[in-house]
Amino acid sequence: PPPPKPNGKPQPGVKPEPAAVAKQQQTKFPPAPSPSTTTPAKSAQAPPAPFTFSTPSPDDAVLAAQRGEASGAAARPAPSTSTPQPQRIHLPQSKSVMGKATPQPEASTSKAAAAAATPGTPATGVTAGMGGLSLGTPAAPAVPSTEAASAAMAGRKRVSDYVMEPDLARACEEAAAAEAGGGAKPGLHLVVLGHVDAGKSTLMGRLLADLGVVSQRDVQRSAKEAAAVGKASFAWAFLLDERPEERARGVTVDVATTRFTTPRYNVTLLDAPGHRDFVPNMIGGAAQADAALLLVDGSPGGFEAGFEGGGQTCEHAQLARSLGVEQVAVVVSKLDLADHSRERYEGIKATLGPYLRSTCGFKDSQLQWLPAVGPAGQNLTGPPSEPGLSWWKGGPCLVQAIDNFSPRERLISKPLRLVVAEVSRGGGGARTGGGGGSGSVSVSGKVEAGAVKVGGKVVVVPGGEVATVKSIEVDGQSVSLARAGSSAELVVSGLSEAVAGGLG
Incomplete structure (x- = not known):
């Protein structure tokens, strides 16, 4: 072979000797140790025992606590016919959460958990870090009960039970008699x-x-x-x-x-x-x-x-x-x-x-x-x-x-229903200045059912607020009563800003 370069490296094209190649590969890739060279400590180590499923897993413990069942290594007791009470697991409170977890006895209340802990011993691990938390039946969302809903509607009358107030019924009878006697047109x-x-x-x-x-x-x-x-x-x-x-x-x-x-x-x-x-x-x-x-x-x-x-x-x-x-x-x-x-x-x-x-x-x-x-x-x-x-x-x-059109029946005996068509804010009763005052709302539309008089109370929906009728106009004339079939303008007061703004 040609002589090496001045720096000692072989010249290009020179084949290395087989012994040098084998030594280099052995240095880069050392052979795996044989079974006979295994350390005694590792040979004595036993393989991990398979999970026997005879003890509850962490998930089982959580589910058992939520169902009110007892958690632990013992076998689960036979299901009881009585309704199980939810069991709550309370853990002592600590700022340290980096130590090893130490099993702690379960307690039914936070006071019992605090009494079971050794005085003067700092709490460590997950048991300490998760203190104050409890695992139990999740709190149900706050949904109004049937009793609460019934109480809220206690002040409202059912539509089927509606009976017109005596003074309002008397006013409607007088208006009907005046129309019949005066030959008023429908x-x-x-x-x-x-x-x-x-x-x-x-x-x-x-x-x-x-x-x-x-x-x-x-x-x-x-x-x-x-x-x-x-x-x-x-x-x-x-x-x-x-x-x-x-x-x-x-x-x-x-x-x-x-x-x-x-x-x-x-x-x-x-x-x-x-x-x-x-x-x-x-x-x-x-x-x-x-x-x-x-x-x-x-x-x-x-x-x-x-x-x-x-x-x-x-x-x-x-x-x-x-x-x-x-x-x-x-x-x-x-x-x-x-x-x-x-x-x-x-x-x-x-x-x-x-x-x-x-x-x-x-x-x-x-x-x-x-x-x-x-x-x-x-x-x-x-x-x-x-x-x-x-x-x-x-x-x-x-x-x-x-x-040739047929007149529609006037549902005067029914509860008041006025379809709001137009709204004006802060009015005093449109053309007559009818005593609405500051904060009043003027609503106009057709009275589909019932009747209303000045001083009466009406419910505005949506919102459910009660307003007082200050003045009424029917067909452009100031009146004290509006009945079903009339096109009326009412000035009402007593509404909150939110409901009054929603009308406008």
């Missing part, structure tokens, strides 16, 4: 529904003008304001849509409330918005209604836009029926844009009628159908004068259709 809450741009506000504005509810001065002022903003065709609608955002957008945003009189009823009119963005407001109006006018756009393509593809004609009809409205008069408007076509009217009736009966659940006897033209006032308060509508001769006009 009330009717009427909501106007329909797809956006069906002409609801225009039709109702023209109806109010023809009935004399709106003066000619107001009509001229509305026409001037509509023309000033480039919406002359909205002149009749501006009589109801008075809010700036409604006039700017040309759509009804909130429910407009007004009142008028027909030969049979004192009508509270609720003009609901038709745009899909304001369906919640429409629901608030329909929830107060006894009957509904469903306006359908009779212009070419107008009915299809509201009926097909999830239009508000279908949605409003379904919502009204689900809210308890059973009587509907379907008014086909804007027929002047379809040459007052009878075929157009009959086609809409043939398409919409089955949907109202089968899908919405209206009875055929509770449905009325009629044409009308709002801007021209055709078939609103009398027979149409338009020659193109001569085919409707003998049919009812809009006022007659309203009078």
